Amino acid sequence: MKIDSKKYPLPSRFRHHSSPNLYLPLSELKTIPDYYPPLIEEIRWNDLFANGKAPDALDIGCGKGQFLLDFAELNPDLNILGLELRKGPVEWLNQIIKGENIPNVAVIWYSVVNGLDFIESESISKVFYLFPDPWFKKKHIKRRAFNKKFLEMINKILKPEGILYIATDVSDVHNYHLEILNSINFFRYELVNSDSEWKLPRTNKELFCLKKNIEYYRVKVYKNL
Numbered sequence: 001m002k003i004d005s006k007k008y009p010l011p012s013r014f015r016h017h018s019s020p021n022l023y024l025p026l027s028e029l030k031t032i033p034d035y036y037p038p039l040i041e042e043i044r045w046n047d048l049f050a051n052g053k054a055p056d057a058l059d060i061g062c063g064k065g066q067f068l069l070d071f072a073e074l075n076p077d078l079n080i081l082g083l084e085l086r087k088g089p090v091e092w093l094n095q096i097i098k099g100e101n102i103p104n105v106a107v108i109w110y111s112v113v114n115g116l117d118f119i120e121s122e123s124i125s126k127v128f129y130l131f132p133d134p135w136f137k138k139k140h141i142k143r144r145a146f147n148k149k150f151l152e153m154i155n156k157i158l159k160p161e162g163i164l165y166i167a168t169d170v171s172d173v174h175n176y177h178l179e180i181l182n183s184i185n186f187f188r189y190e191l192v193n194s195d196s197e198w199k200l201p202r203t204n205k206e207l208f209c210l211k212k213n214i215e216y217y218r219v220k221v222y223k224n225l
């Protein structure tokens, strides 16, 4: 979907938080930083989606949401929920969703590292984890949301035939994802080399990579049944 930049001007810069604590689970924090997204224990889907149903797909770290909005437009029968750590993009996307009356997309200000207990088990058909913040340095790895616990949580909420989609433009992060996937037995994965196998709209970061000719890596993850 083409976003009308006059109607929905993009703030000049969405705040990027440098506080490491923002990226850690609340349970590990002694002091809670400003702008830490609130915990969610229960959600009324009625308040978020026009058909009142739970989401079919999750976009974790949806950022500026081009993928989220395009996926919703291309899949009118599916509800997609974006989860985003930064409040700015969430508020901006909510203006668009409300202003354009898009029935099947919602965005919440939430950090996925605090769990997904508010999502029913085996209810989600697609989870997207696309171009997460890389956190290059070794000492920053604990800020990455992707780990064994994350995959256990995704395994719990995915339907048996559900798929987790992962993408990154950082080869170290790609290798880190594969290393963790190789260490568990409840998922198998395939590397994706073409758009025809991927069959998904582009994200903001992916469009940037294509423009700048930056290589990126895509992986589809399936449940081992």
Ligand SMILES: C[S@@+](CC[C@H](N)C(=O)[O-])C[C@H]1O[C@@H](n2cnc3c(N)ncnc32)[C@H](O)[C@@H]1O
Residues within 6 Å of the ligand: 023, 060, 061, 062, 063, 064, 065, 083, 084, 085, 086, 110, 111, 112, 113, 130, 131, 132, 133, 145, 203, 204, 205, 206
């Ligand atoms: C590099 S951006 C990519 C955004 C989008 N997926 C794309 O491909 O254009 C990564 C996004 O993940 C968000 N993020 C990082 N950690 C998160 C967390 N624990 N929970 C939710 N979102 C998170 C960041 O705020 C940022 O907007």
